[in-house]
Amino acid sequence: MSLRHAVLGLIVEVPGCSGYDLLKIFDLSLGHVWAATQSQVYGELAKLTADGLIEVTSEGPRGRKEYAATPAGRDELRRWLTETEPKPVSRDEGILRVFFLGTVAAERATDYLRAQAAAADRGHEELVALENSLDWHRGGMAGYGHIALEYGKRFMAMRREWAEWAVEQLQERSEQPPA
């Protein structure tokens, strides 16, 4: 149920935000680690409200609803962070495909891996651009956001290096075919 906690967490950190505000945060930064659609966000806000973890604190123009966490909501966020274990990542389509590269010509396989290296490089650049576009001040979400961003950069760099290494491996193999 991570979407629930992503939404709850944002409302704890950004009190007075609306579904629309949340959506912008998902698009800009949080969505890199936990994607969410508009439907999901509004649906989860309704459920969290029904469960008493958040509440509408004011209603603005255009039907805007601003939310804040209740004490029960803050407890639930703390419980999630300190008493439960995160589920390890178990789906990566880019790596899944590697298992099946043996079914296509070796050139197609290296094409694929080079494309993956380029995609990782673009991902890295996007994160650097994001880093420069936000004027972080230390402490609060900004401080931890910076740590998450560093993770993203290391992730992209690792993927690029791995894909380049894999291309080299395949080239070595084709130069000296199996005994």
Added chain:
Amino acid sequence: MSLRHAVLGLIVEVPGCSGYDLLKIFDLSLGHVWAATQSQVYGELAKLTADGLIEVTSEGPRGRKEYAATPAGRDELRRWLTETEPKPVSRDEGILRVFFLGTVAAERATDYLRAQAAAADRGHEELVALENSLDWHRGGMAGYGHIALEYGKRFMAMRREWAEWAVEQLQERSEQPPA
């Protein structure tokens, strides 16, 4: 629709396998990059058969059904590998939580990051054990499986290093509090 292609790909690479055999492969290795449950696998086999991408080649004892890919199935796998782009990973609960570490005491945050480092270390060890337990011969899925396994090891090592770096960052900050 990656599950579909994971199942199809396995049937191309391991002709004559059954749903039960596939399930063992998911548990042992493929599941690290694309998790699937028993229900999903049997359901997908039925759909792939209905769509003419695979077919039952023989029926064994205990109702065992062995599958092989049809030409249409092999085409579809190739099309997926060469003409579509993999969807980037966009859900990582372990990193999502980092965004909200500002809501708990700094000690809880370092506890969390240290636990993440330890989990990555265990993950790395598991992959090394897996590598040693399989007697790979070069070429075919084994060759590419080795490349995927190398990715897993680099991923786990990167995560451990990042989490350790993050703990150090937080300690530096607490030693010299913000100006």
Added chain:
DNA sequence: TTGAGCATGTAACACGTTACATGATTTC
């Protein structure tokens, strides 16, 4: 006054998880 952006919500469908349900074969 018109268009961009703010703002929310619902419905249909696809995908994933858990639990249930059943039975055949092999091994001890």
Added chain:
DNA sequence: GAAATCATGTAACGTGTTACATGCTCAA
């Protein structure tokens, strides 16, 4: 003959995606 393992399938429920649907407000 009991237990382990092989082997398949379904039902209920939860989560996620896409598309539709609507309307307000502000600035140019």
